[in-house]
Amino acid sequence: MIQFEKVVKRFGPRTILKELTLHVPAGEILFILGTSGTGKSVLLKTLVGLLRPDEGEIWIDGQEVSKFSEIEYLGIRKKCGMVFQQPALFDSLTVFENVAFGLRRHYRLPEAEIVSRVHSSLAAVHLPDASEKMPGEISYGMQKRVSLARTLALRPQVLLFDEPTTGLDPITTASVNLLIEELSRQFSTTSIVVSHDMTCALSIADRIIMLDQGRIVEEGSPDHMKRSQVPLVKEFLAEVVT
Amino acid sequence: MNSLVILNSVIDEIGSALLFFVNILKTLMRRPCSRDELFQQIWKVTMQSLVTTGLAGFFVGAIMAVQFTLQMREFGALGYLGGLATSATVREVGPLLIAFMLAGKVGAFTSAELGTMRVTEQLDAIRCLGADPLQEIILPRFLAIICASFFLLGLGLVMSIGGGILLGGLLAQVSVEEYLRHIPAIVTLSSIANGLVKCFIFAVILATVCTYKGYTTTGGAKGVGLAVVNTAVSTMVGIVVADWLTSFIADVAIRAFVGSPF
Ligand SMILES: Nc1ncnc2c1ncn2[C@@H]1O[C@H](COP(=O)(O)OP(=O)(O)O)[C@@H](O)[C@H]1O
Numbered sequence: 179m180i181q182f183e184k185v186v187k188r189f190g191p192r193t194i195l196k197e198l199t200l201h202v203p204a205g206e207i208l209f210i211l212g213t214s215g216t217g218k219s220v221l222l223k224t225l226v227g228l229l230r231p232d233e234g235e236i237w238i239d240g241q242e243v244s245k246f247s248e249i250e251y252l253g254i255r256k257k258c259g260m261v262f263q264q265p266a267l268f269d270s271l272t273v274f275e276n277v278a279f280g281l282r283r284h285y286r287l288p289e290a291e292i293v294s295r296v297h298s299s300l301a302a303v304h305l306p307d308a309s310e311k312m313p314g315e316i317s318y319g320m321q322k323r324v325s326l327a328r329t330l331a332l333r334p335q336v337l338l339f340d341e342p343t344t345g346l347d348p349i350t351t352a353s354v355n356l357l358i359e360e361l362s363r364q365f366s367t368t369s370i371v372v373s374h375d376m377t378c379a380l381s382i383a384d385r386i387i388m389l390d391q392g393r394i395v396e397e398g399s400p401d402h403m404k405r406s407q408v409p410l411v412k413e414f415l416a417e418v419v420t
Numbered sequence: 421m422n423s424l425v426i427l428n429s430v431i432d433e434i435g436s437a438l439l440f441f442v443n444i445l446k447t448l449m450r451r452p453c454s455r456d457e458l459f460q461q462i463w464k465v466t467m468q469s470l471v472t473t474g475l476a477g478f479f480v481g482a483i484m485a486v487q488f489t490l491q492m493r494e495f496g497a498l499g500y501l502g503g504l505a506t507s508a509t510v511r512e513v514g515p516l517l518i519a520f521m522l523a524g525k526v527g528a529f530t531s532a533e534l535g536t537m538r539v540t541e542q543l544d545a546i547r548c549l550g551a552d553p554l555q556e557i558i559l560p561r562f563l564a565i566i567c568a569s570f571f572l573l574g575l576g577l578v579m580s581i582g583g584g585i586l587l588g589g590l591l592a593q594v595s596v597e598e599y600l601r602h603i604p605a606i607v608t609l610s611s612i613a614n615g616l617v618k619c620f621i622f623a624v625i626l627a628t629v630c631t632y633k634g635y636t637t638t639g640g641a642k643g644v645g646l647a648v649v650n651t652a653v654s655t656m657v658g659i660v661v662a663d664w665l666t667s668f669i670a671d672v673a674i675r676a677f678v679g680s681p682f
């Protein structure tokens with residue numbers, strides 16, 4: 179479904195992604211773990227064309243996309259829905275209009291269809307009554323869920339999550355994690371979750387990748403990771419709450 | 421060596437800002453923004469700066485009246501006070517002042533707003549949701565700043581004439597009628613054109629710098645603060661340099677076509 183082939187991304191003199199190669203089969207829930215600043219967000223952003231790789235190839239559904247134009251990328255962004263680290267809601271629009279935003283741009287749908295899709299997306303994130311509120315009027319945890327609903331409304335085949343639980347309290351973290359698993363299985367999407375939450379990765383992921391300084395230092399199933407001897411993985415495992 | 425590095429980065433920055441400006445123009449040609457959004461932004465910019473510009477205009481008129489009175493009394497030419505003060509305001513002081521006012525208010529506001537949208541990933545989210553931020557976010561703000569500066573220039577001028585009349589009356593006993601009498605003769609079409617061209621150029625500089633700085637913000641809340649400061653500094657410098665350049669070019673043009681500046 180998704181393939182990175184020796185992708186290199188540089189910012190000025192600094193190389194962030196170093197010949198990264200990565201295959202994600204359809205339907206998989208993949209967790210990418212790593213400390214802050216190793217290039218996890220950059221990885222997701224290169225996938226949807228918000229950043230362009232300097233070298234290497236990116237394949238999505240059998241198409242090499244890294245040289246796509248901005249217009250061609252629109253199709254990719256319909257297919258691969260990204261949920262950002264911050265809620266990134268538009269403050270001047272209601273929750274309803276925020277969720278409808280992508281539907282109005284990516285598709286030409288009758289208004290009734292938009293309304294029903296917005297409501298079903300909000301219901302899927304357990305916020306059925308929030309649609310007339312403004313983003314400023316709801317809690318941060320709710321904003322993150324609205325942001326998830328906004329991406330879900332597009333019915334993407336691939337869901338990309340950038341640190342979905344960073345900065346959330348333990349209870350909201352648990353509910354967001356549950357939501358990710360629920361939605362990925364329910365809509366049988368391919369999911370790539372960028373995180374530094376090993377606990378959650380071990381319980382949800384089909385496969386885990388450990389990223390360090392733009393390179394993959396370990397990958398495998400949760401069971402494999404638990405037995406790993408790679409120092410960074412062991413550090414992450416030490417944080418796991420059981 | 422160090423100053424060379426700085427010079428290099430300044431040139432780089434100007435280059436990227438120009439490229440950004442070209443991209444805005446391309447967007448304008450291909451996919452103009454929605455009219456509602458444009459009017460909304462014009463309204464916002466105008467309202468934000470109405471009081472400041474009005475007040476500043478009034479005091480500029482007053483200052484000009486005081487300055488010209490001091491000099492013209494000696495020549496017994498007080499009858500020309502209104503005409504000369506207004507002409508100077510139209511040609512030079514008005515556009516410059518409006519640009520500085522807008523740079524402080526709207527420029528700072530716009531770069532902070534766009535910078536916040538950048539660091540909170542809203543601009544990325546817009547692209548992922550199938551829209552073009554240049555078209556939907558940048559273009560309306562860019563055009564609104566330019567349109568609003570003309571409105572505000574008009575307002576500033578009217579207020580400055582008011583300020584001039586008041587001070588001219590108080591200081592030199594120049595009556596309203598006398599103040600206004602020579603305005604049509606001295607404020608020629610060419611000085612109005614001069615003022616409008618300057619106003620336009622300054623507005624384009626301001627609009628480009630503040631949208632560019634906001635759009636390319638990096639580094640969280642601190643980055644937004646930096647973008648705002650840089651916007652203020654770069655627009656002020658840019659406007660002063662552009663003012664000199666336009667005066668210079670106008671001078672050369674007049675010499676070439678008319679033979680002498682008078
Ligand atoms: N647009 C950009 N311009 C320059 N440097 C960037 C940009 N985006 C990210 N970086 C740098 O790339 C590195 C990796 O960033 P990121 O992918 O956001 O890390 P994380 O793994 O915490 O998500 C960081 O050091 C960051 O400073």
Ligand SMILES: [Mg+2]
Pocket residue numbers: 218219220263340341
């Ligand atoms: Mg990140």
